[in-house]
Amino acid sequence: MALENIKVMIADDSMFARKKLINFISTLGVAEVIEAADGEEAVEKYKASKPNVVFMDIVMPKKTGIEAVKEIVAFDPSAKVIMASSVGTQNHLRDAIMAGASDFIQKPISNDQIQKILENTAKEVK
Amino acid sequence: MFAQFFGSFLLHKGLVTAQDLTVAFEEKKNTRMRLGVLAINAGLMTSEQVEHVNVTQQSVDKRFGDLCVELGYLTDNDVERLLSEQPTDYLLLGQTLVNSGVMSNADFEAAIKEYKEENSLSNDDISGNQSDKLSKLISGFYHFDTAANARIYTEYTTLLFKDIIRFIGDDFTPLGSSIIHELEAPHIVKQAITGAYNSITCVAADTAEYMAFAERFAKEEFTEVDDFVDATVGEFMNVNNGLFTVNESNEHGIELQLDPQEIHNHDKIVFENPAFLIPVSFSFGEVNFVISNG
Numbered sequence: 001m002a003l004e005n006i007k008v009m010i011a012d013d014s015m016f017a018r019k020k021l022i023n024f025i026s027t028l029g030v031a032e033v034i035e036a037a038d039g040e041e042a043v044e045k046y047k048a049s050k051p052n053v054v055f056m057d058i059v060m061p062k063k064t065g066i067e068a069v070k071e072i073v074a075f076d077p078s079a080k081v082i083m084a085s086s087v088g089t090q091n092h093l094r095d096a097i098m099a100g101a102s103d104f105i106q107k108p109i110s111n112d113q114i115q116k117i118l119e120n121t122a123k124e125v126k
Numbered sequence: 127m128f129a130q131f132f133g134s135f136l137l138h139k140g141l142v143t144a145q146d147l148t149v150a151f152e153e154k155k156n157t158r159m160r161l162g163v164l165a166i167n168a169g170l171m172t173s174e175q176v177e178h179v180n181v182t183q184q185s186v187d188k189r190f191g192d193l194c195v196e197l198g199y200l201t202d203n204d205v206e207r208l209l210s211e212q213p214t215d216y217l218l219l220g221q222t223l224v225n226s227g228v229m230s231n232a233d234f235e236a237a238i239k240e241y242k243e244e245n246s247l248s249n250d251d252i253s254g255n256q257s258d259k260l261s262k263l264i265s266g267f268y269h270f271d272t273a274a275n276a277r278i279y280t281e282y283t284t285l286l287f288k289d290i291i292r293f294i295g296d297d298f299t300p301l302g303s304s305i306i307h308e309l310e311a312p313h314i315v316k317q318a319i320t321g322a323y324n325s326i327t328c329v330a331a332d333t334a335e336y337m338a339f340a341e342r343f344a345k346e347e348f349t350e351v352d353d354f355v356d357a358t359v360g361e362f363m364n365v366n367n368g369l370f371t372v373n374e375s376n377e378h379g380i381e382l383q384l385d386p387q388e389i390h391n392h393d394k395i396v397f398e399n400p401a402f403l404i405p406v407s408f409s410f411g412e413v414n415f416v417i418s419n420g
Contacts (some may be wrong), residue, residue: 013359013386014360014361014364015353015354015357016344016354016357016358016360017357017361020344033352050396059364059383059384059385059386060386061384061386085368086364086365086368086369086384087366087368087372087383087384088368088372089371089372089375089376089382090375090376090380091375091381102225106368106369107365107368107371108293108365
């Protein structure tokens with residue numbers, strides 16, 4: 001599948017982090033970018049839209065990113081959720097992977113990292 | 127980062143003004159190191175000898191280095207070695223201040239000697255930006271050794287300055303800290319670090335400085351403080367504090383979490399434990415950082 005066919009979700013309570021990611025991802029010409037400002041919204045919007053890849057913060061109100069990823073993976077075991085957090089400690093990394101996250105990236109995130117993840121996602125999706 | 131603390135030292139000694147430093151930090155990007163300043167810094171020449179060569183150079187068509195060798199101040203090897211070394215940031219700042227006439231070569235010679243002695247720094251320490259020396263410099267500058275958790279304060283502040291240079295810019299001067307029990311400002315972003323120990327961290331500033339700080343981090347312009355500006359300053363804090371928790375986990379096995387940031391506009395925060403107020407003078411104005419550990 002080409003980049004223009006994939007749907008991306010960004011779940012982060014920081015308006016700044018969401019905008020920066022959206023601004024960059026929009027330049028790559030993906031099909032759709034879905035925003036969620038907390039863990040609860042992330043789960044709801046995932047179920048409604050089934051994006052191809054999710055960038056998920058950990059520290060968020062209502063429901064943490066770890067709780068959200070567990071619910072998303074329970075709903076869709078093939079979900080691709082990348083944890084994107086400023087708190088990249090070994091414990092958080094382990095919790096994220098055990099919850100079902102595919103990968104973990106430490107903030108600040110570079111545009112190159114995002115582009116590689118999206119290109120790989122596009123290759124994986126048939 | 128030695129340049130910023132050297133600037134603070136010059137300011138404290140009354141050798142330069144805050145305005146001089148602001149201009150110098152801007153101009154140092156275009157400054158080229160001169161052999162005279164490199165030789166003074168290396169202790170190979172005195173400021174009088176450099177002045178002598180400068181005066182002599184006005185009447186003969188010879189390069190500065192060749193004249194130094196001819197006059198017996200330097201060897202060919204000295205000249206070659208000095209010119210091959212990468213200029214360090216604090217030397218560029220010194221050279222810029224000398225070029226603009228704010229300081230003479232003699233002022234620079236005396237200042238750099240005193241600065242190195244006061245902080246037990248060698249040329250190798252400064253040029254290598256060695257972390258342990260940097261931590262020692264910061265701990266001494268802020269008198270963190272008087273605090274119960276000196277290591278935490280020192281490492282947090284060292285990282286904070288690295289992140290300021292990385293994300294905001296290097297055109298700042300650290301000002302002396304003070305102990306506070308409450309903080310009142312037009313704009314405050316607060317974030318708690320919890321877990322093996324608890325800390326409160328804040329960024330606080332007046333409106334214009336708050337916006338300017340956010341503009342630097344976001345790399346875009348703002349016309350008023352809105353939710354996005356708050357989120358921008360909040361994200362700086364989140365990234366810095368996140369890196370701090372990673373360092374604590376990796377280097378000391380200490381596990382910490384971050385609470386979501388809180389925005390306090392025109393508000394007062396009261397600290398349970400004494401807090402260090404760390405003011406930083408940027409070219410756009412002053413921004414305060416706070417850390418309280420307990």
